[in-house]
Amino acid sequence: MLKHFTLDGKRIPFAEGQTIMDAAMAAGEYIPHLCHNPEFAPHGSCRVCTVKLNGRRVAACTAPALDGAEVENDTDELRDERRTLLQLLFIEGNHICPACDKSGNCQLQALAYYCGMTAPEFTHRYPLRPLDASHPDFVIDFNRCILCELCVRASRDADGKSVFAIHGRGIQAHLAIDSPSGKLGDSKLHKEDRAASVCPVGAILPKHTGYAVPIGERLYDRKPISVAGDVSDHRKDSS
Amino acid sequence: MTTPHSTIDQLETAENPARLRRVAIEPLTRVEGHGKVTLLLDDENRVRQARLHIVEFRGFEKFIQGRPYWELPVLVQRLCGICPVSHHLAAAKAVDQLVGVDQLPPAAEKIRRLMHLGQHLQSHALHFFHLSSPDLLFGYDDAVAHRNIIGVLAEYPDLAKQGVMLRRFGQEVIRITSGKRVHGTGAIPGGVNKRISRQERDYLAQEYEPILDWARGALALAKKLLFADTENTRNFAAITTNMLSLVRTDGALDLYHGGLRARDPDGATLFDHFDYRNYGDQIHEQVKPWSYMKFPYIRALGENAGAYRVGPLARVNNCDYIDTPLAESARREFRAFARGGAVQSTLAYHWARMIELLYCAERIGMLLNDEALMGSEIHTRGEMRNEGIGVLEAPRGTLFHHYQIDDDGLVTRANLIVSTTNNNRAMNQSIRQVANDLFDGREITEPLLNSIEVAIRAYDPCLSCATHALGKMPLQLELVDANGATRQVLRRDSTE
Numbered sequence: 181m182l183k184h185f186t187l188d189g190k191r192i193p194f195a196e197g198q199t200i201m202d203a204a205m206a207a208g209e210y211i212p213h214l215c216h217n218p219e220f221a222p223h224g225s226c227r228v229c230t231v232k233l234n235g236r237r238v239a240a241c242t243a244p245a246l247d248g249a250e251v252e253n254d255t256d257e258l259r260d261e262r263r264t265l266l267q268l269l270f271i272e273g274n275h276i277c278p279a280c281d282k283s284g285n286c287q288l289q290a291l292a293y294y295c296g297m298t299a300p301e302f303t304h305r306y307p308l309r310p311l312d313a314s315h316p317d318f319v320i321d322f323n324r325c326i327l328c329e330l331c332v333r334a335s336r337d338a339d340g341k342s343v344f345a346i347h348g349r350g351i352q353a354h355l356a357i358d359s360p361s362g363k364l365g366d367s368k369l370h371k372e373d374r375a376a377s378v379c380p381v382g383a384i385l386p387k388h389t390g391y392a393v394p395i396g397e398r399l400y401d402r403k404p405i406s407v408a409g410d411v412s413d414h415r416k417d418s419s
Numbered sequence: 420m421t422t423p424h425s426t427i428d429q430l431e432t433a434e435n436p437a438r439l440r441r442v443a444i445e446p447l448t449r450v451e452g453h454g455k456v457t458l459l460l461d462d463e464n465r466v467r468q469a470r471l472h473i474v475e476f477r478g479f480e481k482f483i484q485g486r487p488y489w490e491l492p493v494l495v496q497r498l499c500g501i502c503p504v505s506h507h508l509a510a511a512k513a514v515d516q517l518v519g520v521d522q523l524p525p526a527a528e529k530i531r532r533l534m535h536l537g538q539h540l541q542s543h544a545l546h547f548f549h550l551s552s553p554d555l556l557f558g559y560d561d562a563v564a565h566r567n568i569i570g571v572l573a574e575y576p577d578l579a580k581q582g583v584m585l586r587r588f589g590q591e592v593i594r595i596t597s598g599k600r601v602h603g604t605g606a607i608p609g610g611v612n613k614r615i616s617r618q619e620r621d622y623l624a625q626e627y628e629p630i631l632d633w634a635r636g637a638l639a640l641a642k643k644l645l646f647a648d649t650e651n652t653r654n655f656a657a658i659t660t661n662m663l664s665l666v667r668t669d670g671a672l673d674l675y676h677g678g679l680r681a682r683d684p685d686g687a688t689l690f691d692h693f694d695y696r697n698y699g700d701q702i703h704e705q706v707k708p709w710s711y712m713k714f715p716y717i718r719a720l721g722e723n724a725g726a727y728r729v730g731p732l733a734r735v736n737n738c739d740y741i742d743t744p745l746a747e748s749a750r751r752e753f754r755a756f757a758r759g760g761a762v763q764s765t766l767a768y769h770w771a772r773m774i775e776l777l778y779c780a781e782r783i784g785m786l787l788n789d790e791a792l793m794g795s796e797i798h799t800r801g802e803m804r805n806e807g808i809g810v811l812e813a814p815r816g817t818l819f820h821h822y823q824i825d826d827d828g829l830v831t832r833a834n835l836i837v838s839t840t841n842n843n844r845a846m847n848q849s850i851r852q853v854a855n856d857l858f859d860g861r862e863i864t865e866p867l868l869n870s871i872e873v874a875i876r877a878y879d880p881c882l883s884c885a886t887h888a889l890g891k892m893p894l895q896l897e898l899v900d901a902n903g904a905t906r907q908v909l910r911r912d913s914t915e
């Protein structure tokens with residue numbers, strides 16, 4: 181007999197061991213998320229997928245589904261909280277959507293639209309973060325890194341390389357590269373690596389190309405993120 | 420009559436500024452172009468010093484350092500909300516060189532040209548109908564509350580509507596070619612990112628139908644208004660300068676590509692078909708302590724004698740011909756106005772601008788009939804280089820974008836000479852001319868103040884607010900005596 185929980189009143193079946201996120205995704209229900217990607221072990225760091233499980237806040241990507249539980253997801257309260265989290269991400273780095281070539285194909289931007297963010301509400305930190313363009317195929321723009329650790333997980337678990345890691349704590353936390361010089365060009369990152377195409381934002385991007393998809397035809401121009409899904413589900417047609 | 424240069428030049432810096440009254444004409448600004456005029460007057464209300472100050476865009480050159488070159492066309496178009504396409508395309512031309520492309524696939528070049536023509540059309544229409552026609556239709560001394568596009572709408576509804584529709588068509592051309600009416604993408608290294616489909620072409624062709632007639636009407640109107648007072652048209656804010664523009668290899672007007680041509684006031688050629696990638700050999704920039712904006716000049720002639728004008732006046736003067744029939748016959752008439760040499764009248768900018776509007780309308784019509792516009796090869800690549808220089812003719816004049824990149828593809832150095840900067844000295848000269856002619860001891864009034872604006876406005880400088888605030892820019896003019904006491908305040912705010 182399959183177990184169920186309710187998500188905003190809808191019955192969602194799940195199998196033993198599934199998280200709320202797994203079961204919701206399998207049922208075609210959208211729970212907003214940034215650091216989650218079903219290909220990799222859940223991480224629970226961005227907290228954007230926070231839902232209320234029987235009234236208590238949990239990260240849907242890590243919380244196991246419970247039989248008979250009531251889960252709230254698409255409520256005004258949670259949407260406001262998610263928007264606040266996104267606002268904090270925006271001001272922590274330098275996310276200049278109008279000039280970013282990930283614009284229209286970026287999960288952070290698409291999610292901000294989805295959660296009703298129209299302008300930044302907090303004071304920008306404007307950190308100074310130089311780019312690393314030493315790799316022949318990719319550029320890392322640390323200004324846009326949201327520390328989701330997807331590249332860290334992909335490099336370690338899919339590519340078996342551990343090219344990326346997060347160093348430092350709290351506000352000092354930053355993406356580090358495993359190479360003698362600390363530069364991407366000296367690392368073992370290869371064009372075909374999963375880590376190179378997993379970034380949900382514009383932090384790791386291919387070099388020498390940008391804005392290749394015309395406005396109006398980009399992933400999130402066509403459909404909201406709740407329907408279009410994650411960037412990495414569309415690796416071929418989103419640049 | 421035009422006052423000799425030396426007299427006008429003396430008005431750049433007064434001998435005893437401390438003993439003079441300061442009058443500041445300061446528009447409150449909305450966007451990047453912040454402009455202000457300061458005048459120093461003696462006890463008899465005669466002008467002793469006149470300066471136009473503009474807070475310039477220099478910050479861009481700094482903050483794009485360290486950015487990847489392929490971002491440039493999209494990044495730098497944010498320099499401007501009025502002619503972003505010009506910055507987008509000038510940067511794209513520089514970036515083409517960075518990726519080793521000297522010749523775009525035909526469809527890509529045509530699409531870029533179409534985008535650029537759409538930009539000129541909308542910008543020229545905006546400037547003439549929305550910003551300048553109120554001065555020309557109603558007079559510089561008309562009531563402020565009436566001397567604006569709303570006044571034009573009330574009295575000349577068909578005319579105002581044509582202005583709006585011409586501009587709208589230009590914006591539609593931009594939208595189809597770049598994805599958005601303002602700040603789209605479009606140009607990418609070595610080409611464009613989007614083909615023009617037959618359906619899009621047909622849509623534009625259908626919208627195009629009334630455009631040529633309206634553009635002819637706009638030119639006819641500009642001439643009628645300017646010739647209502649030919650003497651004023653000839654002499655108002657008139658100065659004598661060299662002219663600089665791009666011309667096509669065969670000497671024809673070309674807004675997207677060509678070699679640099681400079682002519683002196685007598686029409687003699689200073690240099691011709693000069694490869695703009697070596698612009699530094701001909702153009703230098705002077706820095707003055709009182710302005711954020713540099714003063715470019717023709718190197719061989721020196722800082723003052725080498726000042727030049729760019730934009731419609733320079734282009735229509737400089738080219739040997741225009742390769743569209745209606746604009747060409749208009750150009751001939753325009754050149755005949757010169758009485759030898761170049762047409763120097765500052766107000767003739769309006770006339771030249773409408774000749775270009777007609778040229779753009781004719782050229783867009785030709786491109787929309789060109790099957791090659793819908794070609795499928797829209798970008799190409801070559802061997803990477805470390806330096807790229809893109810130059811084109813923006814609505815306001817010659818625009819230079821110069822970038823150097825390192826081997827990783829990041830920008831190490833950028834130099835931009837924007838159109839308005841090229842006209843810096845000329846605009847200063849023109850306001851000095853007006854101040855010298857009009858501020859001759861009489862009481863300062865709003866129409867006098869507007870005369871200064873009319874002179875600046877003829878250049879269509881990108882002071883954004885100064886020229887793009889519906890002709891009703893909020894201004895405060897203060898007369899302060901030598902002891903710092905305010906003697907007279909004249910206010911005009913946008914709610915009047």
Ligand code: SF4
Nearest residue numbers: 325326328329331379
């Ligand atoms: S680079 Fe991208 S994938 Fe890696 S941690 Fe930063 S945001 Fe996540």
